[in-house]
Structures are given as structure tokens and as C-alpha cells.
Amino acid sequence: MGRCAWLLIALTRQAWAGVWSSSPAPCHDDESCKARLDTITSKLDELRDEMRGKHLTLQALEEIRGGILSGRRVELPSAQRQHLEKGSPLISEVTFDARHRPVSTNVSRHFQSQRVIAPNLDVRHHAFLTLKRSTPGAAKTSVPALLVIVDAESKLSIYSLDNEPLLDKFDLGHGAGRSIVQLEMSPTQENHFIVTVDDDGNIRVHNIKIVAKKQKAEGGKDKDEAEEEPKAKGKDPKEARTLNVTASLASSFTLSPGALEEARKLTVVLPIERGSQTFFVAGDSLGGLSVFFRNGTMRGRVRVTEDPGGVKGLVRGQGQQQVLFYSSHAFGFFSPSQVDLQYAPCTGWNSPLVDLAMEPGYSTGRVLLALQDGDVLVYATTRGKSKACDLALKFPHVSVLPFKLHSFRGHVMALPTPPDDMEKKDEYVREIFFFNVAAMENGYGSSPSRAITLQASFKPKQPENLALLGQPTAGAGAQGGGGDKAKSQIAIRFKDMRGVEVFDLTLRTPPPPKAAQAEGGGSSNGWDFSSIMSWFPKIGVFGIALIGVIFWNIKKVTGGGGGGGGATDLPTDDFDEELFKEKLRERRAKPGSTTGVVPVKIEVSGSRLTSALQSTMSCKCYAALVPAGPLVPHTIERRAVGPDDVAIDIKYAGICHSDVHQAREEWGSAIFPMVPGHEIGGFVTAVGPNVTSFKVGDKVGVGCMVDSCRECQSCKEGDENYCATGAVMTYNGKYKYKHCLEYTEDGGKPTYGGYAQSIVVDKNYVCRIPDNLDLAGATPLLCAGITVYSPMAYNGLKAGQKLGVAGLGGLGAMAVMIGKAWGCEVTVLSRSEGKRDEAMKELKADKFVVMSNDSDVEAAASSLDMIIDTIAAKHDIPTYLSFLRQNGKFVMVGVPAEPLDFHAFSIIPKRKTITGSLIGGIRETQEMLDFCGKHNIICPHELISGDKISESYDRVVKSDVKYRFVIDTSTF
Structure with missing residues (x-):
């Protein structure tokens, strides 16, 4: 660039001097002007990042406002939620942590309110007093416990669980002006006593005597039976009995x-x-x-x-x-x-410890620590036969309040409890969290975790303390008893309410934890989140939340229902995956039920990253809501069409075997709800202003990818499928790159695939389908076709060479048809004689080898130039390698579950090559489609309706399809 050009830039920038510096140094030559231009450019980049951060902040605020006014909780990234909650307590009431959304919030399903006990008492402490099973008052038809209560006057009362007062306001003797700060129960059922401690450090122990009295005995006489006395033979367990409870001072000390x-x-x-x-x-x-x-x-x-x-x-x-x-x-x-x-x-921790509990079951010697900053840590205290202090797990950080911990049936119950000196402590919502320890053992992966089984809100009531009955007793010292099949009850004391409310608690014990599975993640490098946090207007958020909660409560009063326990209506954000599965099982059990599809609609929420002037598109689909669950009707939101986007009306979607694996979570942790499908065919309905390669009405398809990093060598060479940091897959992936419109700081919104009626995709990942090809038959080409075409092209297959195809499923059939069109002699290698006619007559293969036929195997030895191995089960690799000539290539596209087993001498003597291949890049996929259009190649298929998807999955596993199922989305 010449001096005049630099001078022009310098003169232009002089007008902006006051923006960048109070006394800008003028530039006098090319070097100084270039340096100044670089400085200005750098500052502009910083401003751009700052503006982008503020823009995303405003979008998050808009999402919160919309969620509040609609009466539903919205999902926020973990960092945003934690930051906002510190200044605005109501944030915890109107949002979920996107990474750790609870599996269920259905309080009325898991907490069945029985009654309020001692409704006239101002309760300060309460606990269950467990009775022996041999006690007449603890018959099998009743819960074997009494409820012990200490009120604000330091008086002791004992009630049955039917709200019958058995001991009323007994004076514990702590004296006037003293308040009781702790209540402890006897640890066993052999002899009952209670321990109370007052604020002056006085300890008083009272024996509790329980006598069961029959109201009417033989001969018209009453008979008392001590609790420890076993049942006499011949007693009628249905005889009416009453309990007589007395208390007496045993000792007092300090x-x-x-x-x-x-x-x-x-x-x-x-x-x-x-x-x-x-x-x-x-x-x-x-x-x-x-x-x-x-x-x-x-x-x-x-x-x-x-x-x-x-x-x-x-x-x-x-x-x-x-x-x-x-x-x-x-x-x-x-x-x-x-x-x-x-x-x-x-x-080894920084924040003060607030509470401690043993891990559920007491079987591993691990200790749970609740810290003041809301963290919950798990420390292993054994290492082999020796003691240790090893940090083993960290619970999801879902509250800024410290927790009070209770172990219960493979779960950890956690009640947020604000410290006495905490500002605005009464404004924080108090919900009971049930953490699934087994789910945390499996690791979080990149998908939303299932660590929180239940998040129970009793709004407007605020739980202050609780007591449990019926918890597992793997440790001898555990109170309660009964194991997993025992009746479980929980007694909750609510803030500013008299009495104690007793609930039946229904929560299944989770299965033992599986080995954690490592899962890679995409790049998360982004703009500095701290810059947004420093700018985020906490006061404004608080105001929005406060106004919104008023509208929300009005909505619930007028027809939305509350979230309290018992049989009350559910709030608008209540949900329960376990309930869905139970309803599904009931549906399947009904006569005439085949697919077990239960219509259900669950709205997908998340940060909206498009302009408020644009609108997202609601879309019908079929989704797997839970791992290994059926594919059911569902609704998702597709993003608004961006400048580089193509909107597609999906007509057909092929079912790939990998869809089955991922929907059933057989390949590791997956994202649910999941909308599978990466063989997509349809017509363009809208394009962004920057799109010139497609127009409305074009016949197009989408394959296995919808984005990639676009910066690595593989992406630049057109091999997006081998992106160095991982392509964004069409489903069960996340929009993890900054250039993605649905990118978020916590890893990106999830991708949803082609079992839907529409999709919006970046123009660079859309392919044109030739007009002469039947659209339903062409959709499987987007995965099955490119999977076998790419290794043929890359490995230099030539017309006239001899190609072997191992396996005759969907991939194998495509390999035979493309190989024939390539000009090769095609030999099918199969373990089933029954597929000979199918291969030779329908697919026009030249030869057929039955792997169990010795003469066939011997005749095919050293005859092939390349083998495309599509088999996804264990098979004899050395035998297949024996079919290759010198310099022959064995390409694996099927994925057996077990590792390969072959000797090096299977490939060394004739310089054979074993290699693999994974689909193909977008450029190669378009090349494959054009090739198939030229040779009129489509995949033989069976067209199905949406309600047959779950059934077709089972048939895919059994190889009961020729050769692809294709879904007609108009049936949704």
C-alpha cells in the first residue's frame, strides 16, 4: 500500500481520535500508520465482542421475561443462573439449570399428603419415633412410628400418624426463658428415650414408655401389654387397641x-x-x-x-x-x-462445611459434605483396606443456598437452608432436591445430566425442616427400617405454618451405577463470559422477576394450579419422565395395542438466539423422550431462518441402524429428548438473503452433518466429516461453534434430526437431489449411499476391477448397486445362502459367496481388488482378507461391538491394507448424489407411517427389512 493510501486512512481515523485516546499520537509513515490501524482494529474487535455479549444478555432477559409471563420455568446456562441468583433470589423460582434439569418436578405424584399433625402447635423440632414390629400399635397395617414434637414453649408432644395426641405438652424442664435447640431420638427400638438440648447447654434425657391397651379383652377386662412383650398366640390382630405414652426424666447434665x-x-x-x-x-x-x-x-x-x-x-x-x-x-x-x-x-475445601451425611446405603464408606456456597462434595474414606480422604464426586451446583442432607433410597435429599445472617433469606425458594448418586457415578458427558431425579416445590409453602421414615437400613445405625419395599413417609415443617404435614413418599431406588463413560466434547472457546456478568443488570432482572412472579401467581390462582404437595393441581412446568414410561407400559398391556405410542407434547425451551423480529417455527416430529423408550409424537421449535440458512419442508426420512443405537443409548451418553434421522429429503420453503445456490421449491437433502468448525485442514479440504474438533451431527449433537446461530456458552443447543416435518440448515450443509430420482428412495443415499461411495472414491476403485461386498443389509445393497454402476465385477460375501437370489437377481451382483461353503471360499481366494465390509457383528476377518489380491484393500464401514481379531500375517505377505471410512464430506456427498442421478440409483425401501417407527426399530435389529425403512412425514 502506498503512502497516499496510508495517509487517507490516517486522516479518516483522526476524526475518531477522541474515541480511542485523549491525546492520540499522529502517524507519520507507513509503519506508524499501520501500527495505529492495528490498534484501532483491535479495539473494534473488543467492542464487537462486548456488543455481542450485551446482545446475548438482552436475549437471555427476554427469555426469562417470556417464561415468567407464560408461567413456565426457562432454562439458563449454569454460569448465568448462578450469577443471577446471588443478586435476585427469585431467579431460582423461575429458571432451571439447563445442564441439570430435573427428571421430574411432579410433586403430587411423589408426595401424597396424608394429614397435618398437631395443627395448633408452633412446632420447632420434630422426629419419628420408630416402634418395633412386635408392638401391637405397630401392626403391619400401620406405619410403625409415632411423631415426636417439641413446640415453641419447649413442651413435648407425641402423636400417632393418625393425628391422635398420645402425650400432650409435657414439660421437659428446661426452665423459663430457655429454648430447645436440638432434639435427638434413641438410636434403636429396644428402649425409647429422647434427648433435648437448650440454648444454655443443658442436656436432659427422658425415657419414653409406650403401652398398648386393648379396649376390650376376654372376660370384659382390660389388659395392658408392654411394648417389648411378644404377641401371644391366638390374638386377633384386628382388635382395637390404644397406645398409652408416658415420659419421665432419666438424667440431666451439662x-x-x-x-x-x-x-x-x-x-x-x-x-x-x-x-x-x-x-x-x-x-x-x-x-x-x-x-x-x-x-x-x-x-x-x-x-x-x-x-x-x-x-x-x-x-x-x-x-x-x-x-x-x-x-x-x-x-x-x-x-x-x-x-x-x-x-x-x-x-481440603475452602467454603465452610454446613452439613454432613453418609452416602445412601452406607456401603462404600463415602461421606457427603454440604458447603456454605451451595456445593455438595463426596469424599471417599476408604482406599482398599486403608483409610483415605479422596474427593470422589461433586454434585451439580443448583443452588446458592447451603443444603441440609438426608440419605434416602439411593438418593440424597437436599433441602436448601439459608443461614440466619443471609440477606433476603426469606425470598429464596426452598425446594427439596433428590440427587441420584448412581447417575452421577456415570458422569455427566456432554448431554444434560440426569443427576436430579426430583425437584419438589411446595409453593407458596416453604419447607424448613423434615424427618424421614422408612429409609433403607444397610447400616445398623440407620433409623427407620424397611428397605426399598417399606412404606416411606416424610414429615415436613413449613415456614410460618403450625403443625407438621405428613406425606407418603414414593421414589424408586435407582439401579447401581454403571462404569462412567468418557465422552469428548466440542470446542467451547468463546468470548469472555465475565464481561457479560459484570454488565448484567441485577436490579433490572430482579424487577422483571418480581413483576413476572406476580403475573405468574395470578395465572396459577385463576387456573394454573399450584405446586404444593398432596392432590393439588400441577403447575404449568410440572413433568415426570417416569410417569410417562408407566403410562406407556399400561398402554402396551391393553389388548390390541401394538406400538404403544402415547401422544405427548413437551415444549423444548432454551435461549432464543435469533432476533426478536424473527420467529421460530413449531414443528411436529417423533422423538425418543427417554433412553430405549418408544418414538412418540412430539413438538420442537426450529430456529428462524438466518442470513445463510435454508428452510426445508421434510417429506421423507430414512431409518439408519445408527438411529436405533443412539435412541437406545447403546453408544454412550445421549441427549434426550432425541429426534433421530440423518437421511432427510424434502423441498426448500425459504432461504436467507445470502443464499444464492438454492431457491424455494428445490428438491434437497440433508445428511449426517449440519455444521463443523470450518477452520481445520479437513474442513478446508471438504472433508467436514473428519473435522478436527468434531462435526455438528444432525441429531444427538450440539451447535458448539461460535458461528452457529444456536451457539450458547454452555455448549450449544441440541440438534434435532429428520423425523420431523421441517428443518433449518446452513446452506453449506444442504445437498441438491437430482430431479429424476424418487425422493423417498433418494433419502437413504444421504447416509447409506455416501458411506459406501466415499471409500470407493478415496481408495481409487476403477472400472473393471473386482469389488467384494461383505454383508447384504442397507449398506451392502447400496455398495452392490454403486459398484455395478462404477463398472466393477461385484461379488457378494454372505453367511446366508437364502440371500443368493436377492443378490444375483434383484441387485444384479456377478458372484455370490456363502462363507460357510468351503468350495465357494476356496474359489474366491485372492480374487478381489477391494472389499467393502458392511457387517456390524463379529465375523472372521482373516477369511475375508484371504479374498484379496496383492495390494488389495479391506475397507470397514460396519462397526462390530467386539475388537478385531486377526494376525499380522493376514496382510503382510501380499501388502494388503485394512482401513476404515466414515460417511463423506458435503462436496463428496453431492458428487455421490449426482452419480446416482446419472445412473438412476435409489435405495429399495419400505415406506412407513410415523406410528410404525418403534416397530420398525425392532425389525431393523432383526435385519427384517429390504433395505431401508423410509418414514412418510405427512403421517405425523
Whole structure:
């Protein structure tokens, strides 16, 4: 560039000098002007990124507003949701974490309200008192427990689960002005007592005696039966009985102040049973653990932590042989019998520890830690036969509030509990989360996790505390009992409400965790998210949320229903995948039911990344809502047509065997709901302003990809299928690149395939289908055709050469037809004699070899130049290799489940090659379609309606199709 050109640029930029610098340095030569131009360009790039960030922020705000006004929760990326929730508590009420959306929010399905117990009491503490099965009051027809309540006046009441008061407002003797801060129950059913601790550190133990009285015995006399007395023979279990409950003081004691200047204060007490002896373990504010006998005599004390605040909590370990203690930054195992630590305490986290629980089942020695910042960590405490402190798992971060943890049936119940000193603590929604430990063992992968089985909201009620009955008892010290088949109940105390509401709790135990499967992800390099966070107007969001929640509540009152427990109507965002599967099983069980298709519509939500002036398109489709589930009617949203987009009215979609594998999650973690289909044929209905290669009415197709990075060497050479960072697949993928219109910072929106009535695709990934080809028969070419065409072209197959085709399914049939059109002599290699006529007469193959026929195998030895192996099952590779001539090539396009098994000498002596091939690039796919148009090649197929998709999947697995199923989307 000459001096005049640089001078022109310099003069033009002088007008902008005030924008970039208060005193810009003028440029005098080419070098200085070029440097200044580079600086300006760099700043413009920064502004562009900043504007893009602000634009996406506004779109997120619009999405939140729309969700609030429509009465549904919207999905936000994890980072956005966590940031907003810190300044706006209502964000947790109107959004889901997109990465960890719960499997179910259907509260009324899992929580069946039974009754409110003690509706006139201001309850402060409550717990279940478990009865023995031999107790008449604990007959098999009733829940074997009573509910123990301590009210605001420090009075004790005990109720049956039928709301019958058995002990009413018994004075616990803590004295006037004292408030009870802790209630603990006896750990076993052999003898019942309760432990209460007041705010002055006084510990009082009361024995609870339960006597079952028959209302009418033989001879007209009443008869009392002690709880421990076994049932006498001949008793009628249906006789009416009442329970008489009394309480008496057993002991009262407190911590000695100690010799230090700072008096130690009692922080927590836990009763422990050791054979026939009862001990009380007490933690104090100076980090000590003391052990007391039942009469209040101290057995000993040891200091276990130096953390400020001392011991915060105690939890029974397995078999009550040990006690877990925790402080703000440590936890460890304490032996009550030895009055000493068993192992060095575990440490290693920054945020203070708020609560601790054992993993469900107590079988692995793992400990769950709830931190003050909302994180939940899982620490493994065993390594072989030795103790360890290894961080094993981290729960999804779905709340800024710390959790109170409870183990229940393979799940961890987590109740968000704001600290007393937290700002706006009453504004945060409190929902009970059920984390599936088995799902977390499997890893999250790139798809939305299934770590949260249930997210239970009781709005407008706010749960403050809960007690469980019927939890599994793999550990001897677990309270409750009954295992997975036991009746489970949960008693919840709600904020600012009197009494305790009891629910029947229905939640299945998840299967054992499978081995975690590693899954690669696409590039996530993006613009700096922190720049958006610093700009995000929290006050504005709070205002929008506040106004929106008012509309939302009005909507629910007038007809939307509430989210509370019991038999109330569900809110508009309630859903339950498990319920869907149950309804499906019921449908299948009905006489005459064949496919078991249940019409269902679940709206897909997510960040809208198109302009507000454009509109997305609602689209009917068939989708797999859950792994291995049926393909059912569904509705999705297609994006608005962008500048480089082509909108297609889908007429036909082929069913590939890989559709079956992915819909049944046989190839690893997948994204659900899933709309399969990467053999798509239809007509153009709209194009973006930058599209010149297609026009409305064109016959087009879409194959296995809808985007790629466009920057790597493979993409630049037209091999997008081998993109260095991974192509964006037509379904079960994500729009993970920045140039994608549906790109988001948390990995991109999911892709949905061709089992639908429309699709919007970037122009660079659309192919033209020749006019002379039947559209239904041409759609399978987009996968099956290119899969066999590409290796023929790449490996230099020539007319006149001899081509072998192993397997005669959909791929094999296409290989035979394309090979014949290529000008080759085609030999079909099959394990079934029954396919000879099919290959020779229908597909016009030249030769047919039955692999079990020794004479056929011997005659075909060293006769072929190339073999296309389409077999997806285990087969004898060395025998197939023996058919190749010198320099022959064996190309694998089928994917057997087991590894290959062959000896190197199968290929070394004649310089044979074993290679593989994966579909083809867009340019090569168009070349294949033109080739098929020239030779009038389409795939033989069977046309089906949408309601036959699930049935066709089973037939595909059985190879019961010639050679492709093609779906007529007009039947949706």
C-alpha cells in the first residue's frame, strides 16, 4: 500500500481520535500508520465482542421475561443462573439449570399428603419415633412410628400418624426463658428415650414408655401389654387397641466450663448404643468431643479440631461403632469406646462445611459434605483396606443456598437452608432436591445430566425442616427400617405454618451405577463470559422477576394450579419422565395395542438466539423422550431462518441402524429428548438473503452433518466429516461453534434430526437431489449411499476391477448397486445362502459367496481388488482378507461391538491394507448424489407411517427389512 493510501486512512481515523485516546499520537509513515490501524482494529474487535455479549444478555432477559409471563420455568446456562441468583433470589423460582434439569418436578405424584399433625402447635423440632414390629400399635397395617414434637414453649408432644395426641405438652424442664435447640431420638427400638438440648447447654434425657391397651379383652377386662412383650398366640390382630405414652426424666447434665479462659459451649449431642450401654457424645465450641454415660457421668474428652466454632455436627457411622464429627473445614471418625480419633481428619475445601451425611446405603464408606456456597462434595474414606480422604464426586451446583442432607433410597435429599445472617433469606425458594448418586457415578458427558431425579416445590409453602421414615437400613445405625419395599413417609415443617404435614413418599431406588463413560466434547472457546456478568443488570432482572412472579401467581390462582404437595393441581412446568414410561407400559398391556405410542407434547425451551423480529417455527416430529423408550409424537421449535440458512419442508426420512443405537443409548451418553434421522429429503420453503445456490421449491437433502468448525485442514479440504474438533451431527449433537446461530456458552443447543416435518440448515450443509430420482428412495443415499461411495472414491476403485461386498443389509445393497454402476465385477460375501437370489437377481451382483461353503471360499481366494465390509457383528476377518489380491484393500464401514481379531500375517505377505471410512464430506456427498442421478440409483425401501417407527426399530435389529425403512412425514 502506498503512502497516499496510508495517509487517507490516517486522516479518516483522526476524526475518531477522541474515541480511542485523549491525546492520540499522529502517524507519520507507513509503519506508524499501520501500527495505529492495528490498534484501532483491535479495539473494534473488543467492542464487537462486548456488543455481542450485551446482545446475548438482552436475549437471555427476554427469555426469562417470556417464561415468567407464560408461567413456565426457562432454562439458563449454569454460569448465568448462578450469577443471577446471588443478586435476585427469585431467579431460582423461575429458571432451571439447563445442564441439570430435573427428571421430574411432579410433586403430587411423589408426595401424597396424608394429614397435618398437631395443627395448633408452633412446632420447632420434630422426629419419628420408630416402634418395633412386635408392638401391637405397630401392626403391619400401620406405619410403625409415632411423631415426636417439641413446640415453641419447649413442651413435648407425641402423636400417632393418625393425628391422635398420645402425650400432650409435657414439660421437659428446661426452665423459663430457655429454648430447645436440638432434639435427638434413641438410636434403636429396644428402649425409647429422647434427648433435648437448650440454648444454655443443658442436656436432659427422658425415657419414653409406650403401652398398648386393648379396649376390650376376654372376660370384659382390660389388659395392658408392654411394648417389648411378644404377641401371644391366638390374638386377633384386628382388635382395637390404644397406645398409652408416658415420659419421665432419666438424667440431666451439662458440660463443665473447663479450665480455659474461654468457656466451652455445647454445640451438638448424639446418643449411641453399644450393646446394652448407652453413651452420649457431645461436641463443644472449642473443638472437643466428650463421652457421657447415660446417668450423666463423663467418661472422657478429647480435642478433635482447631477450627473456629469447634465441632458443628455429629452423625452415626456404620453399626454405631464410630461417630462422624465435622467442623467448618474438617471431618473425621471418632470412637466413643476409646474416646479418641480413629484416623486423621479429612480436609481440603475452602467454603465452610454446613452439613454432613453418609452416602445412601452406607456401603462404600463415602461421606457427603454440604458447603456454605451451595456445593455438595463426596469424599471417599476408604482406599482398599486403608483409610483415605479422596474427593470422589461433586454434585451439580443448583443452588446458592447451603443444603441440609438426608440419605434416602439411593438418593440424597437436599433441602436448601439459608443461614440466619443471609440477606433476603426469606425470598429464596426452598425446594427439596433428590440427587441420584448412581447417575452421577456415570458422569455427566456432554448431554444434560440426569443427576436430579426430583425437584419438589411446595409453593407458596416453604419447607424448613423434615424427618424421614422408612429409609433403607444397610447400616445398623440407620433409623427407620424397611428397605426399598417399606412404606416411606416424610414429615415436613413449613415456614410460618403450625403443625407438621405428613406425606407418603414414593421414589424408586435407582439401579447401581454403571462404569462412567468418557465422552469428548466440542470446542467451547468463546468470548469472555465475565464481561457479560459484570454488565448484567441485577436490579433490572430482579424487577422483571418480581413483576413476572406476580403475573405468574395470578395465572396459577385463576387456573394454573399450584405446586404444593398432596392432590393439588400441577403447575404449568410440572413433568415426570417416569410417569410417562408407566403410562406407556399400561398402554402396551391393553389388548390390541401394538406400538404403544402415547401422544405427548413437551415444549423444548432454551435461549432464543435469533432476533426478536424473527420467529421460530413449531414443528411436529417423533422423538425418543427417554433412553430405549418408544418414538412418540412430539413438538420442537426450529430456529428462524438466518442470513445463510435454508428452510426445508421434510417429506421423507430414512431409518439408519445408527438411529436405533443412539435412541437406545447403546453408544454412550445421549441427549434426550432425541429426534433421530440423518437421511432427510424434502423441498426448500425459504432461504436467507445470502443464499444464492438454492431457491424455494428445490428438491434437497440433508445428511449426517449440519455444521463443523470450518477452520481445520479437513474442513478446508471438504472433508467436514473428519473435522478436527468434531462435526455438528444432525441429531444427538450440539451447535458448539461460535458461528452457529444456536451457539450458547454452555455448549450449544441440541440438534434435532429428520423425523420431523421441517428443518433449518446452513446452506453449506444442504445437498441438491437430482430431479429424476424418487425422493423417498433418494433419502437413504444421504447416509447409506455416501458411506459406501466415499471409500470407493478415496481408495481409487476403477472400472473393471473386482469389488467384494461383505454383508447384504442397507449398506451392502447400496455398495452392490454403486459398484455395478462404477463398472466393477461385484461379488457378494454372505453367511446366508437364502440371500443368493436377492443378490444375483434383484441387485444384479456377478458372484455370490456363502462363507460357510468351503468350495465357494476356496474359489474366491485372492480374487478381489477391494472389499467393502458392511457387517456390524463379529465375523472372521482373516477369511475375508484371504479374498484379496496383492495390494488389495479391506475397507470397514460396519462397526462390530467386539475388537478385531486377526494376525499380522493376514496382510503382510501380499501388502494388503485394512482401513476404515466414515460417511463423506458435503462436496463428496453431492458428487455421490449426482452419480446416482446419472445412473438412476435409489435405495429399495419400505415406506412407513410415523406410528410404525418403534416397530420398525425392532425389525431393523432383526435385519427384517429390504433395505431401508423410509418414514412418510405427512403421517405425523
